[in-house]
Amino acid sequence: METTIRYQPIGIIRTPFENIGGMPIQPHGAATTEGVIELEPDLLPGLKDIEGFSHLILIYHLHKVKGHKLYVVPFMDDKPHGIFATRAPVRPNPIGMSIVKLKSVEGNLVRFVGADMLDGTPLIDIKPFFNQFDNRPDAVSGWLDEKKNQEILKIKSDNRFDTNKNPGINRCK
Amino acid sequence: METTIRYQPIGIIRTPFENIGGMPIQPHGAATTEGVIELEPDLLPGLKDIEGFSHLILIYHLHKVKGHKLYVVPFMDDKPHGIFATRAPVRPNPIGMSIVKLKSVEGNLVRFVGADMLDGTPLIDIKPFFNQFDNRPDAVSGWLDEKKNQEILKIKSDNRFDTNKNPGINRCK
Numbered sequence: 001m002e003t004t005i006r007y008q009p010i011g012i013i014r015t016p017f018e019n020i021g022g023m024p025i026q027p028h029g030a031a032t033t034e035g036v037i038e039l040e041p042d043l044l045p046g047l048k049d050i051e052g053f054s055h056l057i058l059i060y061h062l063h064k065v066k067g068h069k070l071y072v073v074p075f076m077d078d079k080p081h082g083i084f085a086t087r088a089p090v091r092p093n094p095i096g097m098s099i100v101k102l103k104s105v106e107g108n109l110v111r112f113v114g115a116d117m118l119d120g121t122p123l124i125d126i127k128p129f130f131n132q133f134d135n136r137p138d139a140v141s142g143w144l145d146e147k148k149n150q151e152i153l154k155i156k157s158d159n160r161f162d163t164n165k166n167p168g169i170n171r172c173k
Numbered sequence: 174m175e176t177t178i179r180y181q182p183i184g185i186i187r188t189p190f191e192n193i194g195g196m197p198i199q200p201h202g203a204a205t206t207e208g209v210i211e212l213e214p215d216l217l218p219g220l221k222d223i224e225g226f227s228h229l230i231l232i233y234h235l236h237k238v239k240g241h242k243l244y245v246v247p248f249m250d251d252k253p254h255g256i257f258a259t260r261a262p263v264r265p266n267p268i269g270m271s272i273v274k275l276k277s278v279e280g281n282l283v284r285f286v287g288a289d290m291l292d293g294t295p296l297i298d299i300k301p302f303f304n305q306f307d308n309r310p311d312a313v314s315g316w317l318d319e320k321k322n323q324e325i326l327k328i329k330s331d332n333r334f335d336t337n338k339n340p341g342i343n344r345c346k
Contacts (some may be wrong), residue, residue, distance in 0.1 A: 007266040045243040048255030050314025070218040082221030142225025
């Protein structure tokens, strides 16, 4: 198998959430919650023309997660599913993805709406959301399709994935 | 700034593409191109219930990219843009994301359609595409909105991001 993959954070995400409990579980549940990306100043030129996009894909490190689980009962169901059939944070590689709404760019500060991550989250990448590439309106969403959309928007995180209290398996070498 | 983030590949992606030249630039341009995920056997339980999803989000390491650029002329335009306003591979952290169509799961082999990555690509994460969360049909896509969709589907990769021939900046410590 390949050797370890190493990334350096490109910045830090500031949000109102210091703890996992009570955090929205997806940007749709955080429709008015603002976050700010503090981009590393040397990467500032990389933001050129980003203001033309309404939505950004943020890829970030779930820095508070320790270890992983292969079966989880996600927030939106009461049955266990394989970790790769959920968006639960206790993944073999704790990497998060959120599609957020761009609000403004001021120097190296990128303000957005839809913050569903912890304050201090290390950011790995920003990708523009491309209308032509990233929508799949005909997608079938397995167990989640049985849930009502209105219910999903109301759900907040609890502490079930707090790996300080409930540690997972550690694959790190 | 945070210390280095370390991930272990969860598997390898097999595709027909041994070289960057001629590769489709997005899953939409690879509508009939099949790929296979060879998942690490110890992670097999994590696939439970994944067959219920029509689309998967693959997050992977762009293992052939060496160094990055802050301004790039992407395949779909003739003007330079900031790297974070494009999907070009020469990113500060060379991480790729593709939304692919799930075909079948046979043990630890996950077959999909929409392969737009190199053969041997280390896979970092598989997330289910959630219809309710991941579509943004009203998104505005900056410079890309000016391009015609038909043109985009025909574009193939050339060697402009081959960092063996044209090295980028290296931030790795």
